[in-house]
Amino acid sequence: MGCSERPKGAILLGLLLLTLAEIVVGRFVVEKNSLRVLSPDSIKGTHDSAIGNFGIPQYGGRMGGTVVYPRDNRKGCKSFDDSGISFKAKAGALPNFVLVDRGDCFFALKVWNAQNAGAAAVLVADDLDEPLITMDSPEEDGASARYIANITIPSALIDKSFGEKLKKAISEGDMVNVNLDWREAVPHPDDRVEYELWTNSNDECGVKCDMLMEFLKDFKGAAQVLEKGGYTQFTPHYITWYCPQAFTISKQCKSQCLNHGRYCAPDPEQDFSTGYEGKDVVLENLRQLCVFRVANETKKPWVWWDYVTDFQIRCPMKEKKYNKECAEQVINSLGLDLKKIEKCMGDPEADSDNPVLKEEQDAQIGKGSRGDVTILPTLVVNNRQYRGKLEKGAVLKAICAGFEETTEPSVCLGGDVETNECLENNGGCWQDKAANITACKDTFRGRVCECPVVNGVQFKGDGYRSCVASGPGRCRINNGGCWHESRNGVAFSACVDNEEGKCTCPPGFKGDGVNSCEDIDECKQKKACQCPECSCKNTWGSYECTCGGDLLYIRDHDTCISKTTEVKSAWTAVWIILIALALAAGGAYVVYKRRLRSYMDSEIRAIMAQYMPLDSQNEVPNHVDEDRA
Known part of the structure; x- marks a missing residue:
């Protein structure tokens, strides 16, 4: 949120969570890998290092390199380009592992700067004499999010004394060669890997929510292949908090919690006055848990991946669709039993424990080698918390490292984990079987439901429930x-x-x-054949009217007339027209003859007057031009 003031409600919720932290002290386990020094002999040996919670650790493998300690910018807080330093190894040489000191800036920024200068891995030397800690990424804001998501090299924290030994050897001119080894970072007791993902249905918590949603879409195909083949056993989990007894009647706890303060989640927008509330998130988390349980009962636990990815696409908070109605549409489209899911969810308003959510809170407490789950998202593989970037390739490598040697499935050996998800139940997308048209598209990120374009005609709709042809030519495709x-x-x-x-x-x-x-029965509705002599017969899409006796039906006027009357009337009209035309022609001929005779008489009289003037003719019109000589 930058430098903007945090809403008062969010501050109170923060105090509640701090109170909870004081009541229950979490046990955080630092996940380690092995760092073995090969040379020089003076410091040869094996040491522990703590895996960074970002970047991509090489689970199941190891990496060799030469340790270098920069002359300047030894804490790595500035770009090495400013000092003209490059850690890119020359052809044929071992990769360079850059050693930097702890302090002054975020761990992730140190690793990012070294990666940009060509480092293959980063070792951070602690500046305190203390047990190893996990290097975590900072709370992502706009600036840090850009580089945290793009860190692709592994990193590890080493203790202060070991760091001093490495620095001394380098300063004396020794070549320090080491191996980073992650082969024992994940236990691999048998030929099946058990892993769990602590996740959340909230999609309005910023960069981390966006990263989690992107991972779910990317990893879905691989997860379903592993699960369908029986190679893995996956379990989703959801973190909730409880509201301390003293605050259960507060406005904040009532809006953020279910079951009278027993199960709570922070407000999605960190603003109690607008948008969705924390209890909305808890309710959807509960629904997703029950989706998994019902799907698991039908021996198809992988359907959970379809539900959560479809839900985030179809029911996002940003579009105000994060609700029960939208969730049930997704459930129905996947063929899940809605009544069983509702029974599993129970009554969220009851003043008693919810069995499903209570089990989740108990599971948050670490057992055996696994620490408490306190951050989101958290991936646990064979009861060991995964460290590193939540990215498909990196996570798949960690899961595959959990198989006993020689028992890895072919998807781990070949890296080909894609499958055509449209083959089963059409991927839950819209389909017109008659026209062999589907909205399901199989991509490297899993299937998407998107209305198709067929023969130049665009189908429009949500891709899940409906797709309708639109525009010119639409009637040619399945009408x-x-x-x-x-x-x-x-x-x-x-x-x-x-x-x-x-x-x-x-x-x-x-x-x-x-x-x-x-079909509309126009006869029954008395919309046709209304004349007294008419009789009506309904036909498919139309009607027929007939008239009794010697009558003929005229549809345009909805009336019956006599057939003979019509004939007589028609001939009478014809004779009248013919007689009128004849009279008109005769009259015109008489007028024409009279005018012609009058004109001829005047012309003859004028000619004769020139040669034989009449006594009674005072003046004869002169038909000669006036200017003639």
Whole structure:
């Protein structure tokens, strides 16, 4: 949240968690690997080092290199590029392990700067005489998140005295060769690996939530292959806290907890006045636990991976879909028994222990070689907490290191853990079996449900429950997903070829246009054949009207008329028209003749007047041009 003021409610919840920390002292176990010095002889031997909680440890393997101690920037808090220092090994030489001192900046930043300068691994020498601790990554903000996610080299913390020995040998000009060994970092007692992931359904906690959600999607395919083959036994877990008795009636505990303060989670947005509450997260965590239990009862525990990845895609907090209704849609799409899941969840408002959540709180306490689970996310392999980046390749390497030698499955030896998840139940995606169209796409990150494009026609929808063809040409593909039917050579369709992609029953039918269109009985509804002499017969998609006796039905006027009357009337109209045309033609001819005769008479009289003037003619029109000589 940068430098912004933390909401008061979040401060109170922090105090509650501090109170809880005082009540229950956690036991944190430092996971170690072996560091063996090969030369010089003066410091040869094997030492413990603590695996860093970031980067990618080489679980199940080992790495050899030469230790170098920089002249400047010995704490590694600044970029080595500024000093012109490069740790990139020359061709044919051993990789360089950079030794830096603890202090002044985050462990992860030291490793990041050394990696950028070409280091193959980083050793951090403690500056205190104390037992080894785990180098953790800082709370990611915008700046640190960029480099923490990109650290790909292993790192380890060594104690102060051993660090001094390494520095002295290097200063005396000795070549210090070491081996980092992770082969015993994960126990491998038999041919099956048991691992668990402590996770959370909250997707609004910033960078760590984004990283966890991304890992779940990436690792799903590998996890399901291992589980289906019987190579692993996976169990998901969820961290909850309880509200101290003195605060159970407070507004904050009521909004963050279920079962009267017994099971709590921090507010997703760290703001009690808006958005989702902590108890919403606990409730969804409980649902996901029960999804796993019900799926496990049906011998398909890997369905949990489908549920959590589908839920984060379809029901995110950012879109205000993080709720029971959306969760149940995902459950139904995966074919899980909703009633069994609800029975497993029990009553979240009861003033009593919830068996499922109580079991989770008990499991948080470390047993044997495993420490208490106090951070999210936490991966435990063969009862040993995983250290390093939560990334598919790194985690798979750690799980494969947990198999007894020579019993590793082929997926560990070949690295090919992908499978076509669309082959079983169509991946839980939408499918039109009749048209052989599916929204399921198998990718290297697992299957995605995405409406397809078929023959240039785009299908639109959520990809899980529905996909509908839209735009021009949609009716050519399975009638656009609309109702259609043929009877006796007559076909009707509810598909309208337009951009909206709606299905509308054609005239003469009623219905939703998708699942059905039922014939409208126009006769029963008295919408047709209303004339007294009419009789109505319903047909599929239309109707027929007939008239009794010597009557003919006129559909446009919904009336009956006599067939003979119609003939007589028709001939009368024809004769009237013919007589009118004849009279008009005769009249026009008479007028024409009279006008022609009048004109001819005037012309003849004018000509004759020039040669034989009449006594009674005072003036004869001159038809000669006036300017003629």
